[in-house]
Amino acid sequence: MAHRGILRTATAVLALALPTALAAPAAAASADPPPQETAAAPADHGASDVHVVPGSYSVRHYYSTWREARTYRQRDTGHPTGTVLPAGRHYFFCQTEGQPHSDGDGRYSTWWVLTDDSANRDVFVSATALRLAEPWKPVAGLPGC
Incomplete structure (x- = not known):
């Protein structure tokens, strides 16, 4: 009898925890920002270090x-x-x-x-x-x- 009680408790815990565990990867993925339409450009730190990659910019x-x-x-x-x-x-x-x-x-x-x-x-x-x-x-x- 004690074995059935433990089994019911374990089943109940899994029933509650499983949807949360399965949803966590999806929530983590949706927390990332959406992909950008343009290629990443180097940061501009001064007049001499901008390197333009031809055709690298697409948004007009x-x-x-x-x-x-x-x-x-x-x-x-x-x-x-x-x-x-x-x-x-x-x-x-x-x-x-x-x-x-x-x-x-x-x-x-x-x-x-x-x-x-x-x-x-x-x-x-x-x-x-x-x-x-x-x-x-x-x-x-x-x-x-």
Whole structure:
């Protein structure tokens, strides 16, 4: 008789513990953040350590440029591509700080945005070309590179 009591108690304990034990792995899996749509980009710790992997950015953020803007291979004006981004609506992937730049019309910024132009992938444009960019501030809504 004592054996049946122990068996009933063990069965009752298992009946209560089993659903919780089976649900724990699912709960742990759902606690992880959802996968990102974009490839991970290296952290930006200074003007010289951003490494852009061509084609590594896939999410496009659309902004308008108020003027034609030269494109550059790096976040400074020392490496022009020889191509321009015409005024109008374009997509940009991300932004990062770099060398200060002036557009010649009194707008200044240290922020550079990554895009593609008509001939080159993954090139930088000074944020001074964007219609809504504020001097010396990052572009609102555009993620960092």
